[in-house]
Amino acid sequence: MWHTGYGIEINxxxxxxxxxxxxxxxxxITARVSDRDPQLLECLAHHDGRECLSETGGKSPWMFIRRGRLGGRRPLVASHLPITHRATPAESAQHKATKERIVETAGRYGLDAEAEIPMANRRSVSDAVVTGPDGRRIGWEIQYHHLSPSSVHRRSANAVEHGITPLWVAKDRxxxxxxxxxxxxxxxxxxxxIADGKEMVIRGGYRHLEVWKCVPxxxxxCLLSEGAGHCGAVHADWFVPALCLPRKKPVHIEDLVLQSATGQSxxxxxxxxxNGRxxxxxxxxxxxxxxxxxxxGEETPLPAAPVEEDDDVVTFAEQEIDRTCRAGDDSWSANDARPLRDLDQPTGGCTLPRLPPPRSCDPIRITPVERAAASAALGCPPWELGLCDGCNQLMRRHGRNAAMYCRVCRAVLNGR
Incomplete structure (x- = not known):
């Protein structure tokens, strides 16, 4: 392509x-088109006075850069503007019906809901925003066609910046x-x-935590053993409802509308x-x-920055520059089939150390500083503190709604 600002060819x-x-x-050159001159990048054939297939087809000779997918590589690809997906009538009707169903469901539950809500900075619009009783706002984004990862992150970050938790809805794995x-x-x-209220099950994106002791x-x-062995440790992992033991009931879109707005989900x-990335x-x-x-042992906040995965890393073939316009030529589109991203497998979970056998421990040996810190962390008076019968960790052991075992030990004992 040709850089009109610098007057140079780009390979x-x-x-x-x-x-x-x-x-x-x-x-x-990879900045968003809205943040630069739309005529910054020009089809090289058009610049050289040769035939630009895009322009002769009634479209634009001006270009932008996207990330392609070809044989496991992620090359940079020059594409003509506009390349934005135009929703088919069927997609538009699905989108509208889903948005209206979310808003109507929220209304039935007595929740405030509005459609097509622009952000304060006007950089994006949420399809629907549902507000819970405590002011929690969920921004529903119905996305039934492909959207680039950078756009997903940018719009999500913009929503969070304005106090809205994004909730994206897809129909494609x-x-x-x-x-x-x-x-x-x-x-x-x-x-x-969708409009008639047919059952609309959440097929992916909702999971339940299972905790179990790894015994024969x-x-x-076992999460740690590749064979059929058992390590004796306690494992925890996330499963879709159908793979829980016992199997959990499916979650419907109406459930998620209510529970996300009220903080239940x-x-x-x-x-x-x-792979921390x-x-x-x-x-x-x-x-x-x-x-x-x-x-x-810690809170798990949502990542504040996009995570670059291995298959997102740009690759360079180091070839001679191609001076021919390839607009509309599918053989040059560098678009392999997108891989499945919605997988039912567990996440990999977490393994706890072996739980120590219950043993007597003198509560008097807990220092005042430790007791004060535990009281503040657990939100109970110091005199309600005690030791878990399973792991001997400080917990709310006495008083109203107290228990003999901490939540982790209870989960193991209940076979979660």
Whole structure:
């Protein structure tokens, strides 16, 4: 392509784009079109006075850069403007019906809901915003066609910046929004079925926490052993409802409308084991998230920055520049089939140390500082503190709604 500002040719197959003296060139040309001159990048054939297939087809000779997918590589691809997906009538009807169903469901539950809500900075619009009794706002984004990961992150970050928790809805297991923001996947249904209230199950994006002790009599596999062994430790992992033991009831879109707005269901992000750059976004019950945070010993906030996965890293073939316009030529589109992103497998979970056998411990040996810190952390008076009968950790052991075992030990004992 031709850079009209600098008057130079750009070769997207080279790491330095053919201009080693311009280290910021890649950042400049991959900026959003709205943040730069739309005529900054020009089809090289058009610039040379040769036939531009896009222009002769009644479209634009001006270009932008996207990230392609070809044989496991992620090359940079020059595309003509406009390339934005135009929703088909069927997609538009599905989108509208889903949005109206969310708003109507919220109204039936007595929740405030509005459609097509612009952000204060006007940079994006939520399809529907549902407000809970405590002021919690959920921004529903119905995305039934492909959207780039960078757009998903930008719009999600913009929503969070304005106090809105994003909730993306997809119908395709290959949707790039999956695990890049809080999401839910529904079936690909005719718009009339959606409008008529046909059962709309959340097929992906909602999970339940299961905790189990890894013993021979257990019904789950060991997370640490590749064979059939059992390590004796306590494992915790997230499962879709159909893979829970016992099987959980499916979650419907009406359930998520209510529970997300009231805080009964909340988003959580679980980094992948062995790969801190990737992870799973999911909706879970508030109780499951609290138990998970107790197990891992920390809160799990949503990532504030996009996570670059291995298959997102740009690759360069280092070839001679192609001076021919390839607009409309599918063989040059660098668009392999997108991989499945909504997978039913567990996340990889977490393994706790072996629980120590119950033993007597003198509460008098707990120092005043430890007792004060535990009291503040657990939100109870110091005199209600005691030791868990399972792991000897300080917990709310006495008083109203107290228990003999902490939540983690209770989960293990109950075979969760």
């Amino acid at each position: 997207l197959s080279l790491p330095d784009l053919g201009h080693p003296g311009r280290p910021d060139l890649l950042r400049e 290959t949707a790039s929004l999956i695990d890049r923001a809080p999401w839910a996947r529904v079936d690909d249904m005719p718009w009339k079925d 009599s257990g019904v789950r596999h 909340v988003p959580v992000y679980v980094p992948s084991r062995g 990737a992870g799973r976004h999911m909706w879970v019950s508030a109780a499951d998230r609290a138990l998970w945070e107790e197990i891992v």
